[in-house]
Amino acid sequence: MMLSYGKDAVVHGVSLTFQPGQVTALVGPNGSGKSTLLRSMARLHRVDSGQITLSEIEGGGVSNAGGGNDGGRIAGGKRAVSALTSREFAREVTLFSQSRPAPQGLTVSEVVAFGRHPYRHRFAGLSTADHQVINRAMAATGVDDMAGRSVSELSGGEVQRVWLAACLAQETGVVLLDEPTNHLDLRYQIEILDLVRGLADETGVAVGIVLHDLDQAARVADHLLLMSAGRIHAAGDPLDVLTEQNIRVVYDIRVEVSIEPGTNRIRIDPVGRHTARGRSAVRISS
Numbered sequence: 582m583m584l585s586y587g588k589d590a591v592v593h594g595v596s597l598t599f600q601p602g603q604v605t606a607l608v609g610p611n612g613s614g615k616s617t618l619l620r621s622m623a624r625l626h627r628v629d630s631g632q633i634t635l636s637e638i639e640g641g642g643v644s645n646a647g648g649g650n651d652g653g654r655i656a657g658g659k660r661a662v663s664a665l666t667s668r669e670f671a672r673e674v675t676l677f678s679q680s681r682p683a684p685q686g687l688t689v690s691e692v693v694a695f696g697r698h699p700y701r702h703r704f705a706g707l708s709t710a711d712h713q714v715i716n717r718a719m720a721a722t723g724v725d726d727m728a729g730r731s732v733s734e735l736s737g738g739e740v741q742r743v744w745l746a747a748c749l750a751q752e753t754g755v756v757l758l759d760e761p762t763n764h765l766d767l768r769y770q771i772e773i774l775d776l777v778r779g780l781a782d783e784t785g786v787a788v789g790i791v792l793h794d795l796d797q798a799a800r801v802a803d804h805l806l807l808m809s810a811g812r813i814h815a816a817g818d819p820l821d822v823l824t825e826q827n828i829r830v831v832y833d834i835r836v837e838v839s840i841e842p843g844t845n846r847i848r849i850d851p852v853g854r855h856t857a858r859g860r861s862a863v864r865i866s867s
Contacts, residue, residue, distance in 0.1 A: 582631030584614070584621050584811075590629070592618050592811045599755060599787040604777060606798040606819075607791045609808035610832055615791045616679070618808075619757050622789065623676035624662060634659040635673055635755070671699035675751040677758045683732050683740045690728040692743050693719055696750030718749040721776055723769070737764045745773065749780075756780060758790040762797065774801045799823055799847040807831055823847055 584592035592614040599605050599622075607615040620626040622633055636659050662670055675696070684692055696718065697711045707715070719725040722742045727735070732743060741764050748756060758777065762770040778801055780786045792798045798805055799819040807815045807822050809831040815822045820840075828836045828849065835852040 582618075582621070582633075583629045584617050584626055585629050586617075590811065592621075595808075595811075595813055596631075597806060597813070597816075599757075599789045600804075601754065601787045602781050602785045603803040604781045604788040604790060604801050605804045605806065606802035607789065607806045607808060608793070608795055608798045609814075612810075613808040613831075614811040615806075615808050616759050619759050619789060619791050620676070620678075623674060623757050624670060625676065628663075633662045635662055635665075668699050671751065671753075673753055674755040674757065675748045675753045677745055677748045677756070677761050679759045679763060681740070681744045683735065685733050687732055688729055689724055689732055689735075689743050689746075690715060690719065692732050693724075693746045693750050696747040696752075699751065714752060715746075715750050718746040721749060722746040723772065738766060738769060741765060742769065742773075745776075753786070755787045755789070758788065760791050760793060762792070762794070770797070777801055795823055795828070795849050796847065799849075819847060823849065 582592065582595050583590055591612075595614075595618060597605070597618075607619065609615050617626055621628055624633075662674070665673070693715050694707060694711070697707065697714065700711070701707070716725065719728055722745050724739065724742050724746055727739070732740060735743065741761070745758075745761060748758075761773050761777070765773065774797060777788055777790060781788050781803070790798075790801070792801075802819055805817065805819045805822045806813050807827055814831050815824075815827050823838060825836055825838045828834070828838070837850045837852060839848045839850075840846070841848055
C-alpha cells in the first residue's frame with residue numbers, strides 16, 4: 582500500500598494484517614508513517630495504491646493488500662472497506678485518534694453514547710441494550726463515577742479516557758488506537774494497556790495500536806511493526822524486532838536491550854552522551 586500527502590509519498594509498499602484476538606503495535610520515530618497508516622485503515626486517509634479489506638468472519642481482522650474489487654468482495658472471502666457505507670464501516674472498525682476536542686455542554690455519558698451511532702435509527706433514543714453497553718464502556722475505562730459531569734470540566738487525561746469509552750461503546754471487531762496513553766499519568770497508562778490486552782484476549786477483537794514508548798509496545802503487543810521513513814524496517818515478535826541493532830538504525834541512538842528474569846519482559850535503556858559519567862548523589866529525606 583502507498584499513502585501520500587500531496588505529491589510526497591509517506592508510506593511505501595506496506596502490507597500488514599490485524600488479526601482477531603491479537604494486538605499489533607506500530608512503533609517508530611516521528612514522521613515514520615505509523616499514524617498515517619492507521620488512519621488509512623480507518624478510511625481517514627486516501628489510499629494511493631493497494632486495498633484495505635475486512636475478513637468475512639465475525640470479529641474478523643483488517644488488512645491492506647493489492648488486488649481488484651468485485652462488488653466489494655474480493656478473492657479469499659474478504660470485503661473491500663471502500664465498498665461499505667459509513668454506517669456499515671462504523672459497525673466494523675473504530676479509531677481512537679490522538680486529538681479529539683472536549684465537547685461543550687455535554688456530560689460524560691452523553692459523549693460515550695456517541696459510540697452507539699452506527700446502531701441507532703435517525704430519531705430513535707437509546708435502548709436498554711445501548712445503556713448497558715455505555716455503562717460497561719465507562720466502567721472499563723474508569724469514567725463511570727463521572728458519568729453526569731460536564732466533559733468541559735475534565736482534565737486532558739480524563740477526556741482521553743472518555744473518548745476511549747466511546748470507542749469501546751461502538752462494539753466493533755477491529756479497534757484502532759493512535760497513541761492512547763498520551764496525556765495520561767502512569768496509573769492510567771498501565772490501565773489502558775491492560776484494557777487493550779483484555780480486548781484482544783477476552784473478546785477476540787483485532788487491535789492495532791500506535792505507541793511511542795517501546796517498553797509499552799513490548800508489554801502489550803503480540804506482533805510488532807517497527808517503521809522507518811514510511812517503510813517497515815522489521816516485523817514480528819517484539820523480542821525479535823526490538824533488538825539493539827534495529828533500534829540503533831531506526832532511531833539513530835545506541836541502546837542496551839535486556840530481558841528481565843522471570844517476567845521475560847524487554848527492558849530498553851537508551852545510552853546517552855552522559856550515561857557513563859560519574860554523578861554525585863543527592864539524597865532527600867524527611
